[in-house]
Amino acid sequence: MPLFVIERQFAEILELDSAGAAGIQRVNADVGVNWVYSFLSADRKKTYCLYEAPNAEALREAARRNGLPADLIIEVSQVRPEAFA
Secondary structure, X not given: OOEEEEEEEOOOOOOOOHHHHHHHHHHHHHHOXXXXXXXXXXXXXXXXXXXXXXXXXXXXXXXXXXXXXXXXXXXEOOOOHHHHO
């Protein structure tokens, strides 16, 4: 499945608990996307999230249903250091 990075800018500091994360995962499953992991900026206002998804539109739909921004969506491929050993 294709990989995408989503950049999200939050107006307020992001606070997410396990119940909130579980809710996001339920919506994502309904849309057919998989949240792999995220990086959170030091000020807790921006995230960079790696997703598996069939296409960018599915990610936009999941973001809309979850009430989350999706400021930038970029399709990426994976490069690992061991591939060059």
